[in-house]
Structure formats: structure tokens, C-alpha cells
Amino acid sequence: MSINGSQAQAAGEFTVAIVEFADARADLHAVREHVFIVEQGVPAEIERDALDPLCRHVIARDADDQPIGAGRLTPDRRIGRMAVLPDWRGRGVGEAMLQALVEEACQLGWHEVSLHAQVSALTFYSRHGFVPYDPRFVEAGIDHQSMRRRLDAATPVEGREAAQAALLGVIAGARRQLLIYSRELDPGLLDQSEVVSALRRFATGGGEIRILLQDTATPQRALAPLLGLGQRLTTAFAFRAIEEPIDRDYPSAYAANDRGGWYFRALGHRFEGECRMDDPARVRQLHALFEPVWERARPCSEFRALGL
Known part of the structure; x- marks a missing residue:
């Protein structure tokens, strides 16, 4: 036919x-x-x-x-x-x-499904909660990546590539708002070109991105790409610095959207964690955790004067 x-x-x-x-x-x-x-x-x-x-x-x-x-x-x-x-x-x-x-x-x-994704389709599958595992390989002359998704629980995230896929999935699934709780803008993750591009697309499409930071000096010294992006798109990005001692002791990091997608790391200085793209209940918990800290934190006025 x-x-x-x-x-x-x-x-x-x-x-x-x-x-x-x-x-x-x-x-x-x-x-x-x-x-x-x-x-x-x-x-x-x-x-x-x-x-x-x-x-x-x-x-x-x-x-x-x-x-x-x-x-x-x-x-x-x-x-x-x-x-x-x-x-x-x-x-x-x-x-x-x-x-x-x-x-x-x-x-x-x-309980779980897996797939062999062509590397060109990684972002497509990431949007739907699949994360990479194991090294890439060649199949029928085409580069592939093994990916998996838990169906009845959160999917484990192991390593930087899986972390990037999980974050891209959360960003792609956002409708109007994205919350990010980070220690120092996560070098190796939030400075990656694909992630920055995804955040730019979301922001220019009318999205709102709120970012809470425990450490504002480190990303300034590193000239983190998100600071320059936030300076250019001031109506979309809002950065606040965590100063209350009780808040600064929080060890974890996470990203959550407004459509049930989240990526959580119990230890915020590591990439390992878990994610899920269809869990509104957990997202509501993370929003409830984020909001009072956001209200106590101070706006990062120093980022507006970086001249990036």
C-alpha cells in the first residue's frame, strides 16, 4: 500500500x-x-x-x-x-x-515501560515523563538512547543526562507557571543550552518563572546564562534569595509546573532524584512548600545590574 x-x-x-x-x-x-x-x-x-x-x-x-x-x-x-x-x-x-x-x-x-529513542527524539519523550538510562548505542545505523517511565510511581533520575531530560519534561509541560528551588542555579543543569532554550521559549510564550536561590554569589561569579536571560526577560523571570536560617537549612531542590509535572532531588547538590509528569497532588505539595519561602525571601536586585 x-x-x-x-x-x-x-x-x-x-x-x-x-x-x-x-x-x-x-x-x-x-x-x-x-x-x-x-x-x-x-x-x-x-x-x-x-x-x-x-x-x-x-x-x-x-x-x-x-x-x-x-x-x-x-x-x-x-x-x-x-x-x-x-x-x-x-x-x-x-x-x-x-x-x-x-x-x-x-x-x-x-509498572514500567521502556523504549529505545532515536537521539533526535529525546526531548519528545522527555516531555512525556521518560528519562534516559544506560549509555547511548547504535541501532540500524542510528544513535539511540534507552529511556523508561514508571507508570504507578515516580521515575528514578540518575545522572546529569537523566536530570536534564526530567527538567525539560517539567518545562515543556508547564502551562503558565514554573517554580524552581535551587541552591546555586545548578551548574551542569540550569546552564545547559537545551534547558536555557526551553526556558526562553516558555518565557517568551507568556510563561512565568519563579526561582528561589540559597546562594546568589556563585551564579553571579560564573555569569550563569539564566541571569542574562532573566535580565532580558524581566516580566517573565523573578529571582529571590533565601535568607531566613530555617529556610537556608533546607537540603533539597526541585522544579514544578502547573500541570502536574515535577522533578525532585532530596540532596540539592546532586542530580539524582525522581520525577513524574502527571502528579497534581505532589505538585500542590511542592507549591505549598515553595510559596511561604518565596514570601520570606528578598528580590535579587543585584541581578538586574550585572550588565550581562
Whole structure:
């Protein structure tokens, strides 16, 4: 079955459904062939495997019932073969399919799902609560990263790369407000280009970012990128310094948005912690923890005069 992307683009809407492989074999293979074999040059003998009949599959269709996206859940509790036709990328198809597969895994009683993400798609999966683990590897000639997400609890965050993914997920999930409690603007995390870019996009899109700091001198000496960004976007960024002794003794650090996403580190000087993108109750707890400290803290007027 051939696929005409330009015809699919004109449809405008799509549906997503969990399907049996036997019922949708041709359509699933049509999407995957276009994306993996034609676009990415993956050998056909690698793309099609014996697992297909054993998997639960998701398919996306346009308003004319033509296939535009595909994905699957394998018996070893892994999401894979995620593919969306070019004209439908960036229109929510991938997100809808991923959510459908996660919900199916929950229905199956799974506690965790994993996946092998192409490195170019790391941010996409981070937005949905997946965090990296283990070293990167090459599969079918393409760089990949193992990622995982707990379904019934917070997902462990181990190391800087996982920490960055967790924070990017929290930022991407924010609607209007983002709260950050940090010791010294977290060198190695809040100064990374992807994180700074994500915060810039959120801020210029109308978002509000409140940042509480225990140590304001260290980021000043380091000329932390967020200070310059905050100076340019003064209506979006607000920095306050923690001065009360009872508040300065707090050992942890965290980021929380206003849509249920959070990343918490029990020891604020380390990257290790845990995160979850669908936990409004925990976010309410973190907001309740943040607000009184924010009210007691002083505005960082010294940041406005840095001349960065």
C-alpha cells in the first residue's frame, strides 16, 4: 500500500486506536516502511520482525481513514516502532499515539515501560515523563538512547543526562507557571543550552518563572546564562534569595509546573532524584512548600545590574 503524504496533510484531523496486528498489518507496515525504510534507510529485514504478531499496536488515521502513524508495545514491555508520516509531524499525532500506548500498558497492569529513542527524539519523550538510562548505542545505523517511565510511581533520575531530560519534561509541560528551588542555579543543569532554550521559549510564550536561590554569589561569579536571560526577560523571570536560617537549612531542590509535572532531588547538590509528569497532588505539595519561602525571601536586585 502506498502513502501519499500531501493528501493526508489536507485532511486536518486524525483518530488513534489500539489495534490487533492481524487487523491492521498492511496499514501499519505502510507507515513504518515510509518512515524507517524509505526515509531513514533501515533495512527491511530489521524493520520487520517476528515480534509484530505478539505486540499490541496503535495506529493513527486521517479523516479519510488513511494511516498516518504507527507504534507498538512489545511483550517485554517496551514501546517501539513509533512513526508518523512527514506531513503530520508536529501536529500531535505522536503525542496521541504515545499516550494511547501508555494507557494500554496501564490497562495491562504494567509498572514500567521502556523504549529505545532515536537521539533526535529525546526531548519528545522527555516531555512525556521518560528519562534516559544506560549509555547511548547504535541501532540500524542510528544513535539511540534507552529511556523508561514508571507508570504507578515516580521515575528514578540518575545522572546529569537523566536530570536534564526530567527538567525539560517539567518545562515543556508547564502551562503558565514554573517554580524552581535551587541552591546555586545548578551548574551542569540550569546552564545547559537545551534547558536555557526551553526556558526562553516558555518565557517568551507568556510563561512565568519563579526561582528561589540559597546562594546568589556563585551564579553571579560564573555569569550563569539564566541571569542574562532573566535580565532580558524581566516580566517573565523573578529571582529571590533565601535568607531566613530555617529556610537556608533546607537540603533539597526541585522544579514544578502547573500541570502536574515535577522533578525532585532530596540532596540539592546532586542530580539524582525522581520525577513524574502527571502528579497534581505532589505538585500542590511542592507549591505549598515553595510559596511561604518565596514570601520570606528578598528580590535579587543585584541581578538586574550585572550588565550581562
